[in-house]
Structure formats: structure tokens, C-alpha cells
Amino acid sequence: MASQKIVLEIKSRGKPIRKLPKSISVDRDASAASLYAAISQQAQFSLHRLRITKASDGTLIKNTKDTVIESTGLRNQSVIYVKDLGPQVAWRTVYFVEYLGPLIMHPLLLYVLRPYIYRSPTPLPAPSDLQRFTCLLLVLHFVKREIETVFVHRFSLATMPASYIIRNSAHYWILGGANLAYWVFAPGSPTARSKANPILLYSGIALFVFGQLANLNAHLTLRNLRKEGDTTRKIPSGFGFNLVTCPNYLFEVIAWLGVYLVSSLNWSVLLFIVVGSATMMRWASQKERRYRREFGDKYKRKRYVMLPGLW
Structure with missing residues (x-):
């Protein structure tokens, strides 16, 4: 018929x-x-x-x-x-631009612009080994994010208003880029000391590596829920997903706590974590409500959406 x-x-x-x-x-x-x-x-x-x-x-x-x-x-x-x-811009482009800012800013400030930014009547000391290592961790993090943007992430919406790209990039370019780099690589920063606290250093490295690998695993799990071009939503499961609604956000925070420890508890890293966590907590709560609405009894309600014991 x-x-x-x-x-x-x-x-x-x-x-x-x-x-x-x-x-x-x-x-x-x-x-x-x-x-x-x-x-x-x-x-x-x-x-x-x-x-x-x-x-x-x-x-x-x-x-x-x-x-x-x-x-x-x-x-x-x-x-x-x-x-x-x-005018619209692809979500993939937005993500790529967001992470490109801090990816460039950190090595640029540490190895090129540092003598021009930190004025001193005496010769500026060379970057410490800890500052170089912290920079390496930051570069590795944002390189990972760029690779995930190109090869891993799938987006339910193809585009977003082009004007939003400035708003969305502000968090990474300002807090995760310029502000963080300025204070972490400053001559008076805790990272400028000649010897790092071994407890902070090695525990920070452990958290960073675990957080990055677990976060990647969560992103791959989400990617494999649907094929390219498919917008059908499914319930994710696997490592971390039985604990909280959004383990990718949880592991992101863990990785950044690793950077915080390696940076000798630099306050600018903590500020970036707090602001970013607040945003991700809101997103996680929205996703939990959407899962309940879309899947009903098929979805096992989580006690915590992002931070076990807290949120």
C-alpha cells in the first residue's frame, strides 16, 4: 500500500x-x-x-x-x-580548536616566550626539570585529546553555531592554557624548585597514567555503542560505567589530579580542575536524567553520576 x-x-x-x-x-x-x-x-x-x-x-x-x-x-x-x-561549524572542528590552544601555549611559553614574559633584574634561571616534565604531561594530555577528536569521538549533532566556538574555547585557552602556563612555568612557581617531592611526583605520575588510559577506554566504549552516522542511543557498560554514569569525566579528573601533584600543588592547576569538574558534574547529571527518561526500567539508576561518594 x-x-x-x-x-x-x-x-x-x-x-x-x-x-x-x-x-x-x-x-x-x-x-x-x-x-x-x-x-x-x-x-x-x-x-x-x-x-x-x-x-x-x-x-x-x-x-x-x-x-x-x-x-x-x-x-x-x-x-x-x-x-x-x-553559520555553523562542525563539532569536530570545535573540539580540535579548543585543545589546540593549550597544546601550543604550554611549550611556546616555556621554551620561547618565557624570557619576555617574566621580567627580572637578574638573569632568568632556566626552566627546572619539573617544569619541563609538567609541560610534557600537559602536551601529552592535549595531544591525546586531539587524536581522540579526529579518530575516536562520534557526535550526535553534526554542527553548532559558529559563534559558540569562542565561548567553548575560552575555558581551555584561558584557564587551561594562558593562566595555567603562566603560573606553572613562572620562576617563583613551586615547579621551579631544583628537586621535586618524590611522593607528589610519583603518585602524580601514577594518577596521570591511570586516568589517561581509563579515560581513553571509556571513550572507546562510548564510540563502539553505535556505528558511524547512527544516532540510536544505547546504555554503556564496562569498566567504570557500573560505578558512575560518566566514568570518562571521573577519569579526566583523576588524570588532572595527577598533574596537580606533579606540579607541586600549583594553585592554577587546581583552579582548572575545580572549574572543569563543576561543568562536567552538570553534564553528568543531565546525562543521568536523559538515560532514565529514554531507557526507563532498562537503565540501572546510578547512585553517583561522576564522583563516587560525592556526586
Whole structure:
């Protein structure tokens, strides 16, 4: 039996889209993704800049193959709003730019800009071995993040507004880059001492290595939940996932605590950890609520979403 066609009335919301059609005919059992594609083709406009909502209640029609148009409540002669989200940038690009800042800043400040930044009436001492080693850990961390961005991470959304790239990069470029580098590599920093505290150094290295490897394992687990292009959500399991909702965030914090110990408890590293943890705690709570909403009884509720015993 042939699919029944319905006609949807289209209205523009916000900035006008010049060639946006007044209406469109679609199969009622077609996917929401096909609706986006059809409007994009007729309007000759980027698919990723479109946002479609129901005029009746403002509900977002997500651009996904898993949603059938009829299931959204749209019927023949229903009205939909189409909005131009503005210039977009790929999520992968956003992540790459975020981590590129601190990746460049740390070795640049330590090995090139240090004599020009720290003014001193006496000759500036050379970087200590501990400062060089701390820089190495920071570079390794952000190199890992860049590799994961290119080869590991999969994104449920293809793009985000281009203007957000500055906002999202501020945390890493300012707190994790310029601020952290300035205080860790300063001549008066605890890392400038000639001999490191062996307890802090070796325990920090252990936490850093464990945190990085466990974090990578969690990211690989999340990646393997779905194939490329698949937006179907699944419940993750494995090392760490039975303990907290987001072990990738937990292991990220552990790795940075390792950097904090290696840096001889430098306050700028601690500040970066606190601010980053607060953000990840909010994300973890949102993900826990989403798991409960989407999977219901199939999902085993976690007592802690990120930090065992605390959060």
C-alpha cells in the first residue's frame, strides 16, 4: 500500500530564508531527517542551518532518521516553523580548536616566550626539570585529546553555531592554557624548585597514567555503542560505567589530579580542575536524567553520576 502524502505549511521564524517554500508534501511515515533534507533541497539552503518546530506547541522536530513524521503529531495542513540557525561549524572542528590552544601555549611559553614574559633584574634561571616534565604531561594530555577528536569521538549533532566556538574555547585557552602556563612555568612557581617531592611526583605520575588510559577506554566504549552516522542511543557498560554514569569525566579528573601533584600543588592547576569538574558534574547529571527518561526500567539508576561518594 502506498504511503499517504500530507502537506505541511511552512512559515519562517527569525531571519528570512529567501527560497524557503510555502509548503511541502511528504509521506506521513517518512523520517524527520527526510523532511529536513527536502526543505534544504527546495530552499537551496544548508541542512545544518535549519531548525524545524511545530507551530502548535513549539516542539522541536529533531533531524533524525529514528523519528517518523506521523509520530511527531504533524498532520495534513499542519504548520511548521523553519528557523535559520546562522553559520555553523562542525563539532569536530570545535573540539580540535579548543585543545589546540593549550597544546601550543604550554611549550611556546616555556621554551620561547618565557624570557619576555617574566621580567627580572637578574638573569632568568632556566626552566627546572619539573617544569619541563609538567609541560610534557600537559602536551601529552592535549595531544591525546586531539587524536581522540579526529579518530575516536562520534557526535550526535553534526554542527553548532559558529559563534559558540569562542565561548567553548575560552575555558581551555584561558584557564587551561594562558593562566595555567603562566603560573606553572613562572620562576617563583613551586615547579621551579631544583628537586621535586618524590611522593607528589610519583603518585602524580601514577594518577596521570591511570586516568589517561581509563579515560581513553571509556571513550572507546562510548564510540563502539553505535556505528558511524547512527544516532540510536544505547546504555554503556564496562569498566567504570557500573560505578558512575560518566566514568570518562571521573577519569579526566583523576588524570588532572595527577598533574596537580606533579606540579607541586600549583594553585592554577587546581583552579582548572575545580572549574572543569563543576561543568562536567552538570553534564553528568543531565546525562543521568536523559538515560532514565529514554531507557526507563532498562537503565540501572546510578547512585553517583561522576564522583563516587560525592556526586
